[in-house]
Amino acid sequence: MKRILLIIFTSILTLLAGYIVFQDQREVPLEEVFPGKNWVRPIENLPDLKGVGAPTAKNCGNCHSEIYEEWKLSTHANALSDIQFQSELAKPSSPKWICLNCHIPLQNQRETIVTSLRGGNYFEPIQIPNPKFNAEMKEEAITCATCHVRVDSNTNESYVIGGSGDTSPPHPIKINREFLQNRCNDCHNETYTLNESLICSFQTGTELKSSQSQKTCANCHMPEIRRSFVKPSLNRPNRNSHRHGFVGGGVPKSFALYKEQVRLGYKPGIVLTNINFNEESIILTIENQFANHYVTSGDPERFYRFKLDAINQKGEIVQKEEIKIGQEWEWSPKAKKVSDNRIHGFGKFEWKVDWKQKNPSMIRYRFQAIHVRLKNNTSDYMQQSAENVPLSYREKVKHIQDLYPHSSIVLESVFDNKGQNRRDTKLEELFLRNAERKGE
Ligand code: HEC
Ligand code: HEC
Ligand code: HEC
Ligand code: HEC
Ligand code: HEC
Incomplete structure (x- = not known):
């Protein structure tokens, strides 16, 4: 009788230990650990854009030359090479893949894709190589495509999102001004505490709402200017365009x-x-x-x-x-x-x-x-x-x-x-x- 009890007891212990090990090794989906957080995944790989090629800022800049030159001076263009970012990213306490999801937010910019977390632990992301990785695009950080390019899930083709509508570009276009205007809040209105230390604390969107302002972020941070959307040799008319320098508090990065x-x-x-x-x-x-x-x-x-x-x-x-x-x-x-x-x-x-x-x-x-x-x-x-x-x-x-x-x-x-x-x-x-x- 005693022996049987002992056998049952050790079996239960073994099962329990096995369960704990299993839990520890289980590949937990990202959404299970961070429910409702859109920054938990980068934007899925964007195929080459018809009429443009790879959706890099440099390629957009072949035609949108002035906008490109402005953007290059912006904090957005420098969100990866920023030495303050690199320095904080290097801290052992930084869950790097999460930081990168806002600072280089497209899959095309990532050598690897995080598919799940070992045992739900955000310091143990399970990653697979990304065949579509584009090293040039990675350096562009918050690049044009972050806001302007998405993939059509039916045709699997990339298209550009625009705000005006009367134009006839050489690339596929969908007009969704609201999407462009609202995009800022995805990154600039998020507060998250992980393991009791702060990942980010940005409430600019909520602060704006609380003042009952009718303005959008772009109204102030992308001032209007009358000009052609593209370089002069393409002979397009002047329209209401927007500066792409994204100037903020007046302390630039260099x-x-x-x-x-x-x-x-x-x-x-x-x-x-x-x-x-x-x-x-x-x-x-x-x-x-x-x-x-x-x-x-x-x-x-x-x-x-x-x-x-x-x-x-x-x-x-x-x-x-x-x-x-x-x-x-x-x-x-x-x-x-x-x-x-x-x-x-x-x-x-x-x-x-x-x-x-x-x-x-x-x-x-x-x-x-x-x-x-x-x-x-x-x-x-x-x-x-x-x-x-x-x-x-x-x-x-x-x-x-x-x-x-x-x-x-x-x-x-x-x-x-x-x-x-x-x-x-x-x-x-x-x-x-x-x-x-x-x-x-
Ligand atoms: C080969 C030249 C060329 C390239 C490359 C190019 N564009 Fe364009 N794009 C145009 C032209 C031409 C227009 C229309 C301008 C006009 O009619 O005033 C346009 C229009 C647009 C518009 C405004 C559409 C609207 O009606 O609001 C957006 C936004 C845009 N392009 C974004 C991009 C982005 C992002 C890229 C890179 C991924 C890109 N373009 C690459 C030529 C180009
Ligand atoms: C939800 C998106 C998001 C995540 C996640 C995120 N950041 Fe950021 N980060 C931002 C935004 C937006 C700004 C710009 C804020 C501003 O200028 O008000 C920023 C700015 C920064 C800056 C510059 C601060 C300055 O004053 O110049 C550093 C450094 C930085 N982040 C580090 C990190 C690190 C390290 C992580 C990961 C632990 C991280 N970020 C995760 C969105 C994010
Ligand atoms: C994918 C995430 C993301 C999106 C979308 C985004 N931003 Fe940012 N933004 C950042 C990050 C990250 C930084 C800071 C980079 C750094 O400091 O290195 C930043 C910096 C800025 C700054 C500079 C602040 C300063 O004082 O230097 C302004 C202004 C800004 N963003 C405005 C906007 C506006 C307006 C929009 C929408 C049209 C927008 N952002 C959309 C991530 C984002
Ligand atoms: C009515 C105009 C206006 C609107 C709307 C507006 N901003 Fe600003 N923003 C400013 C001005 C002006 C400053 C500089 C404030 C200062 O430092 O005195 C600024 C500063 C900033 C900074 C730098 C903050 C700092 O302290 O360094 C960021 C980041 C920023 N804005 C993002 C946004 C985002 C994101 C939105 C939309 C949710 C937005 N802004 C809406 C005018 C505006
Ligand atoms: C952080 C988001 C963001 C990024 C990054 C960004 N744009 Fe824009 N872009 C916008 C918004 C917002 C508008 C204004 C839409 C409106 O109100 O009509 C705009 C407008 C445009 C337009 C229409 C003309 C104009 O000036 O209004 C073109 C063309 C364009 N962007 C091209 C680019 C190119 C090329 C890049 C990269 C070099 C780029 N954008 C980067 C958000 C962005």
């Missing part, structure tokens, strides 16, 4: 790109609408008039530094004050937002600086708004852990302070005589200075 920001449509969202000099204090009013979403938006690391300096006749700073507008996060033991004083769309911020003014007629006041993309601390850390980064990017990460703009001055006003005279520095002048500045 110092050389500063000179393009204003041309491609950069303008600050905030305006210094009022400054009030009292006996004991100075009150500054800053309004978010032009962004409709929060300022700052997107990546939680970003913030504004507002600075007020009192400057004497010798040009020396005799008093200074500074405040930060942005989010504050705690990263360990788990990601958690601890504060947030950002300025909502159409909202305003009052900054009271408690200063007794000593000799007001002798003093000038200088207000500056500095948009910070990357903190000095963070780039120091990146530099220290550069050894993890692939060789082709490593040298750049080691010199990140010199190569990568961390912040930009986007507003500057100088006051004298208790605010009687106000002089605003021109954006063009500020951006010439920004190209020479380093650090946060």
